[in-house]
Amino acid sequence: MRQFAEIEDLAGIVRDALGAGCRVVTVDRLRGGSKKGVYRVRLGGTSTASVIVYSWAEAENFWPGAREADPADPFAPASGLAPFLAAQRSLDRLGARVPRVHLADDSRSRYPADVAVVEDVSGGTLEALFETDPARAAKALGDLAETLEVMHGHQGQHYGRVDLLERNGPVSEVSCERRVLDRALRDLEEAARRDGRIAAAGAALRDRLRELAERVSPRTEYGLVHGELGPDHVLVDADGQPVLIDIEGLMYFDVEWEHVFLQLRFGERYPALVRPGLDPRRLDFYMLAMRLSLVAGPLRLLDGDFPDRAFMQGIAEHNTKEALALLPLRQP
Structure with a gap:
């Protein structure tokens, strides 16, 4: 049985990102992701109404039995904080709009997986x-x-x-x-x-x-x-x-x-x-x-x-x- 993140799992990392005064009100796991968990976290006590948390925990990856990949193959599975941040930097330098990053952490000290707290873009898809x-x-x-x-x-x-x-x-x-x-x-x-x-x-x-x-x-x-x-x-x-x-x-x-x-x-x-x-x-x-x-x-x-x-x-x-x-x- 896969275990996904709950309020208590994400509250600490969100407070670290936005300040101790913010309060996590609700956490909703958004549908559709197959390699990472995407959570909308609604907040109180701060001017930011909500943020998105990306979790690259093993339980969030639904792809079974990936074969050994050639490290030079651009089609090899791309998942984790490092490829996300490299892409975010590259696109931002070119002026392409990407979600702003509030906090990124791969230390596993705050959360047991690579994790990022990013801007919740409010206009939908x-x-x-x-x-x-x-x-x-x-x-x-x-x-x-x-x-x-x-x-x-x-x-x-x-x-x-x-x-x-x-x-x-x-x-x-x-x-x-x-x-x-x-x-x-x-x-x-x-x-x-x-x-x-x-x-x-x-x-x-x-x-x-x-x-x-x-x-x-x-x-x-x-x-x-x-x-x-x-x-x-x-x-x-x-x-x-x-x-x-x-x-x-x-x-x-x-x-x-x-x-x-x-x-x-x-x-x-x-x-x-x-x-x-x-x-x-x-x-x-x-x-x-x-x-x-x-x-x-x-x-x-x-x-x-x-x-x-x-x-x-x-x-x-x-x-x-x-x-x-x-x-x-x-x-x-």
Whole structure:
């Protein structure tokens, strides 16, 4: 039975962050996280009405049996205070809006896990705002496009997660496209073990992945990308500005990888985010690889005890159909 944080667990760390006079009134664990716990803490005795606490405790991580990761692989699981703070610093330096950090602690002396107390951005998600206030959402979407232009234009000569590059970690000798191909083939293998439709089309999907990868030319400069930027990972603050969250996977990589995810998650609103100069061959290859990732990942998560099972099953089912639809039609 997983044990999550209660008021008494978080009261001390929140007082350390905001001062001894603040009082924790309620603690609510927010839904949706699979690698860290996200808690909204409502306060009394202070001008700050609420804060968010991130907890990277083991009990908050629902991913079962992660395989041994190549330290140079930017797709290796990104979780913990170090990648969060490295991403927060990098984005803040570029002028991208991220939640302000009140306190960060990995000493385990105050709390038995990496923990951060951050600003509670009160405007909700961009995803929700599309439904409740379309005009305000459109303005935030335009500002998000400008933020992404800055991020993607911030180039590096090596790809990898920013926290690893910041620590002079290993630099991969494998190209981005080869990295994506290897990952997609593993995802295909995992998905085929869990879904008969993917298994039946396994050879065709494998051949298609390799064919698309062979069309991609080498590249030596990479943009700064969020990696999983959907409208649920963008909050909107009181001034209407977009605020990026779930930033631990921030990395230098092909910007087409980001744009494929943006296209999937923003759908009909994606044209507001598109930019000129994207490589169409990379987009085609990365789209199939992304679809397979969004089959294998949710199904892998469902091997464990992730609570919102219908939601994850729905993601896997939708992307199974979309991945199969990307195969060329057979000639009669």
